[in-house]
Amino acid sequence: MWSFIREILSYFCFFILLYTITYSNQNSNGYFQVDHLQKYFYNSREINSDYSKISTINEYWLWLEESFVSNIRAQQWYNGDAPRYLSGFTNDKTNRFIGWATMRQLRTKSQLCHVKNEIISTCQYDYSLFNEDKHSYQPGWLNETIRTYSLSISQSFQYKSSKDLDTYTYVGDHGSYPGDGYVYKFRGGLSDLQSNLSQLHTLGWINNQTRAVIIQFTLYNPNVQLFTAVTFLMEFLSTGGVYPSARVEPMSFDAFTSPFQLICMMFYMIFIIYFMWMEIKSLFSLKWSYFQQFWSYVEVGMIVCSWSSVGIYVWRYKEYKRISSLFEQTNGYVYINLQFASYINDILTYFYGFCCFFGTIKLLHLCRFNERLMLFRETLKYAGKELISFSMMFLIVFFAFMCLFNLLFVSKILGCSSLLETAQMLFQMTLLKFDATELVGAAAFLGPFCFSLFILLVVFVCLSMFLSIINDSFRRARDDMKIEKNQEIFSFILNRFQHWTGWKKASEKEIYQERNGLMRSGYINGMEHLSEKLDQILDAVNRLSVSREAELTRAQQTDI
Incomplete structure (x- = not known):
């Protein structure tokens, strides 16, 4: 019984450490940050420029020029005061840009239609890696220069690779899009951005060959210490449909915010090393039978997820130090793409979830003596x-x-x-x-x-x-x-604990059973006392034989 109690106490210590570490790394303000940014950028109150209801290219340009641009630059306060000390902030005066926003599009080539007809000979099919347009053009998608434009406008018609842009593949609802393409950078004042977007609209930057427009930027909220990677994806299918989607991912790069968290992490890893040692011993003793047990996979899953979480946690901390160093050196005026960091943060969250899953499943192993659980297993x-x-x-x-x-x-x-x-x-x-x-x-x-x-x-x-x-x-x-006596160990331990603390008084039946057990233990000898009782019997027989011989000797002497 005491070994089982030690097992319960040790596991509950591990259970508390697991949930302390897991939930201490989750920022409670994450949901509110996502909810605010979605409502703020979607502009759902305006019927004509609601991002989630865009269905045409003109509506998309209207949202860009009227809503999005004005939201990414801090403007005057409600009373007309200038937005002092808010350079680089969004118009909500709360979130600051890490660098600047980028708008990237991926295009398809114009090629001969698969089915010949007399009406049209060239078609633009859905996006794929084989029909992606990778040529650089002049403004207006022309091959020759007709008019001189600003540098930002000219570069938006130049093809850039994912290595140059530091971007990665993004998966949408209707396709997967690599990190290359034609990029426009939202740099400059509000008037410059509005002028540039108007020129891009006039030059037909989005046309029938466009298959995806991806807007990406990173925000930092100093009030809640949250980085947020924001991605707006607009997919243009060959059928003419326009399908918007967005992704807002808050990330907290804080590592060991308190000494208590660090201590919990150290004790947690000690438990994991101990579990590894026990599983290695079980593997060598059971050999192939080890892989036939369900709890072996639970233990291995928890160990693998725990070590993987530690590795990703360390990487995320190094990434945070790199971002902080760049931010401090440039005062925030440098482009930092957190797309890959958001993917790694998602993987870390998945590992946290599986650690909690396997750790909670182990509770069933502690309840292996419970009647209902055994009935479920059988x-x-x-x-x-x-x-x-x-x-x-x-x-x-x-x-x-x-x-x-x-x-x-x-x-x-x-x-x-x-x-x-x-x-x-x-x-x-x-x-x-x-x-x-x-x-x-x-x-x-x-x-x-x-x-x-x-x-x-x-x-x-x-x-x-x-x-x-x-x-x-x-x-x-x-x-x-058939339930054996040792299978009621939970009820036995609980009953003894309640009697010991005085929470529950013993009934007359329980008192009678306890007294009866004491009496039986006093009068009924078990196998462990057999040798002692045999020695007592032999001593009694020896004493009896000696006394009989002494009486016979005295009787013979009397007769003589």
Whole structure:
């Protein structure tokens, strides 16, 4: 019992350290920073320049010229005062630019149409690495100079590689876009930016060959000590559709904000090293049997995620020192792209999440003596083979319906635009969280018919089979499971602790059982006292034989 208590105490110490380290690295102001910047730059209050509702190129230019440019430069206060000491700040007077914003576009080549027709001979297809336009042009996408423009306008028609721009691949809703392209830098005063955007609009910087326009910039909020990487992506498909999206990622580069956090980190790594040592010993003792245990994978997963988190944490700290040094040397007037840093920060967050996941799962291992948990484990053991067979059958049926819905409604319902979207829609239908009116509007007969067939076969039949398998396995596990005394160790420990602290008084039945146990221990000898009792019996026999011999000797002497 005491060894189990030590295991519980040690694990709870590790559990507290894990959650202390994980959640101390999360800034509570992150959500509010993202919410503010989205509302601020989306400009959702203006119907004509709402970023999330842009559907044409003209609306996009209107948002750029009327809303975005005015928001990235600090202007007069509400009472007309000048924005003193706010150079480099946005118009909200709170966030400061790290460098400047950039607007980059990726284009496709004009090439002969795949299908010959008499109306048009050249086409601009969707973006891919094979048809990307990488040539440099003069303003207006011309091959020769007609008029002299400013340097920023001329360079916006020059192709730049990702190495020159220090940018990386960005994944959008309708494609993946590398870090190269044609770039315009938002540098200068508000009037200069408005003039440059007007010239770019006139020169047709965005035309029918444009497939993506990506605006990227980095902000720093000194009030909450948060860096924020902001990315606005506008995708232009060959069908003529315009699809906006955005990504706002707050990052906190603080490392060991307090001595307590550093101490927790050191003790946490001591625990991880101890777990590694125990797992290595188990691996050498169990050999191949080690990989057949579920808890082995939990321990390995937690160890790998912990060490990976430490490595990425150190890298993020070095990146913070580099950014701070550049910011201090240039007073913020240097371009720093945090796109790659945001990717690494996301990976660190994923590792934190998996560390908490594996650490919390280990709580089930501590509850291995609990009756309900053992019943759950035995139920899964009985249902394992049947669930594997059922899963194969269910996947075949589900895939059949996924192909059916995708082929029938691919051009009529947004949820069927791809196989992945169709699978998500079918899962919503399985949970009965789907609006069937979309199917009725897509096809008056096929929509309701396919919906009814899916509900009948998947929801009613397949899910009923699943519940039947679980129910039958639960019944078998409950009937076959025999709980031993040591499997009630949780109840025993809790009961003893309550009696010891005085929180619970013993009942008459418990007092009687305890007294009966003491009496039995006094009168009933176990195997551990067998040798002692045998020695006592032999001594008694020896004494008896000696006394009998002495009596016989005295009797013989009396007769003589």
